[in-house]
Amino acid sequence: METKIRLSQDETMVGESEEAGKQAEGSEPTDSGKQTEVGELTEAGSRDGVSELIDVGSRVGVSELTEAEKQSGASTQTVEGIPAGTAKAIKPTRPTKPTSLWQQSLKRLLQNKVATFGMIYLLFMFLFCFIGPYFSPYLTEKTNVAMMNRPPSMAHWLGTDNLGRDVLTRLMLAGRISLTVGIASMALSVVIGALLGAISGYYGGLVDQVIMRFADVLMTIPGLPLLIILGAILSDLKVPSDYRIYIVMLMLALISWPGLTRLIRSQILTLREQEFMQAAEVLGLRDRRKILNHLLPNTIPLLLVASTLSIAGAILSESVLSYLGLGVVPPTPTWGNMMDAANSLLDFEKRPWLWIPPGFAIFSTVIAINLLGDGLRDALDPKMK
Amino acid sequence: MSNTLVEFKHVHTHFDTDEGIFKAVNDVSFRIKEGETVGVIGESGCGKSVTALSLMQLVTAPGKINDGEIWFDGRNLLGLTRDQMRQLRGHEIGMIFQEPMSSLNPVLTVGEQIVEPLQEHLLLTKKEAWAKAVEWIKKVGIPRPEKIAKSYPHELSGGMLQRIMIAIALCCNPKLLIADEPTTALDVTIQAQVLDLLRQLKGELGMAIMLITHDLGVVAEMADYVVVMYAGQVIEEAPVLELFREPKHPYTQGLLRSKPVMGQRQKRLYSIPGQVPNLAQLGESCHFHERCASCMEICRTKQPPLRTDGDTHKVACWLYEEGFGHEQA
DSSP states (O other): OHHHHHHHHHHHHHHHHHHHHHHHHTOOOOTHHHHHHHHHHHHHHHHHTOHHHHHHHHHHHHHHHHHHHHHHTOOHHHHHHHHHHHHHHHGGGSOSSOOOHHHHHHHHHHHOHHHHHHHHHHHHHHHHHHTGGGGOTTOSOOOOGGGTTOOOOSSSTTOBOTTSOBHHHHHHHHHHHHHHHHHHHHHHHHHHHHHHHHHHHHHOHHHHHHHHHHHHHHHHSOHHHHHHHHHHHHHHHTOOHHHHHHHHHHHHHHHHHHHHHHHHHHHHHHHHTSHHHHHHHHTTOOHHHIIIIIIGGGGHHHHHHHHHHHHHHHHHHHHHHHHTTSSSOTTSOOHHHHHGGGGSHHHHHHOHHHHHHHHHHHHHHHHHHHHHHHHHHHHHOTTOO | OOOEEEEEEEEEEEEEETTEEEEEEEEEEEEEETTOEEEEEOOTTSSHHHHHHHHHTOOOTTEEEEEEEEEETTEEGGGSOHHHHHHHBTTTEEEEOSOHHHHSOTTSOHHHHHHHHHHHHSOOOHHHHHHHHHHHHHHTTOSSHHHHHTSOGGGSOHHHHHHHHHHHHHTTOOSEEEEESTTTTSOHHHHHHHHHHHHHHHHHHOOEEEEEESOHHHHHHHOSEEEEEETTEEEEEEEHHHHHHSOOSHHHHHHHHTSOOTTOOOSSOOOOSSOOOOTTSOOSSOTTGGGOTTOOTGGGTOOOOOEEOSSSOEEOOGGGSTTTOOSOO
């Protein structure tokens, strides 16, 4: 970005000196087209990271400009001034390092306003949840009977709950759990899904059959009932509430990997037939190296998009479970079990500050993640231009 | 001259498909000596590449090496285990392909791709391997090797990528380099550069080269010995000068006639009439008889064996068979 701004400044400089020359001659300034050409050429050069291109670009640009100057019959002073100006304009764009694919993708992502909004919102949400609580004076788990069910006020911005705890603080703490559960279960399911998908796609045959049929079986069981059953078993086993978070993560990962495995497997199946994989075969590389170094990096765009979207799914599933009382249980707050307040008719009608904030948090976070995921898909799709 | 490095002995590689058995490589025998460049030529679909893949044992299903032996450096490759074969590939046998653009992994830098076989076969540490990779990039004639090592394949030109491929294939000092149409996808000036590079590296490292091509010019320039294949069989083999001076098989003669000659302008370039027969429907006849100008009665009923004719020249044609042949028409 910086170089771009500097470039345009220099361009305007060029333009100014040019115009000055022309004004002296009394002719019309018509060279704006030539200027943009210089800019485009250098930009194209830097994007490809090939310095030769820039050299060519700059040479063409300079010669054209000076020619144009000669045509408009400017004084020698401006002719001298212009190559100096263009040289300055081109220098900053000469890349010190080739622009990587990631930088290009990031640039494309940032061009997508909606996705950028999603990303900024998520960043805000993370700061809100992970840093926010430190600014709260109500960080203790203590209940306060004197302050039960108070509506929002200056002291408690989002009011207090039925045990006199500050809702805003609990909302932030709950966000920590919900986001952590979402990310951790995503990470786990991505690792399982990508590995199994790569293995079954690469080897095919019996291995493929076993893995994919197992995935199919898992997919035929509806996720929610399965989670409810698992949650009920957990409750029956009286797992301490601290541990439940981890077990919920594991459960969520367990039901979400089959979809990802299918996705990765199909991708690997096409990649495996590519010529560069034959070339890798010819190099006598080990299977492990071929799968981890050659095949999986090619699926990273897909993995990134799928995992982003699966965070949203995991957050939702966790909320549902906790809302039903089968996920993370109080006193550990999550957005889902805070929503539980809406279960009571009295709270639902009279105390909206208890359930609107967590509801909005879930809603907005999931939307933001999905927007970011869509944006990522567009930015990383090589066929998009 | 010197010891035999590779010897194909009656190799049969067949593809068993629904439409019948494709005899892509049908009883092929020839040898490559140490440090020698052998050109394998022939039309598309005559089994050149499958011969090379058979050597590498990378023939994919439904293809299968049904019969024969392939000896490499004193070992029968068909008797090796999967893992032994894997260790041989990239280490003792290097291979480069026709399309450098698609033969490199698009998401890895070229440096990372040279490092891999070095780590795998020479068991170098990452740092040593990287230093060696940079050295190799320099060796194949690319300036600014440190920078190039960190760039991705899409940032380099076809000629540069083919040089990188050569670097990858040769970095473990193989005894044999299989070059499967290494210059077909490149433009002519780059072709010459790549061939020069190959020749120079061969001079330095002394590996043998199995050069698969249909470009007779490339063969004339590079090869010491030429094997001509047709419909999955070797029909003629000879040292390069002899073959070009005195081609014996009518097919080879046709190939040489269909090459444009500089300075001569013909109305129409000669081409061998007809097409390569369907490899699934080969009969007992000489496979070339339908297209051959000097076809005889026996050609339609019986296959000619590959016989030595002269000192070093081998040809499979009834024309040169005692009792049948007459001097060339």
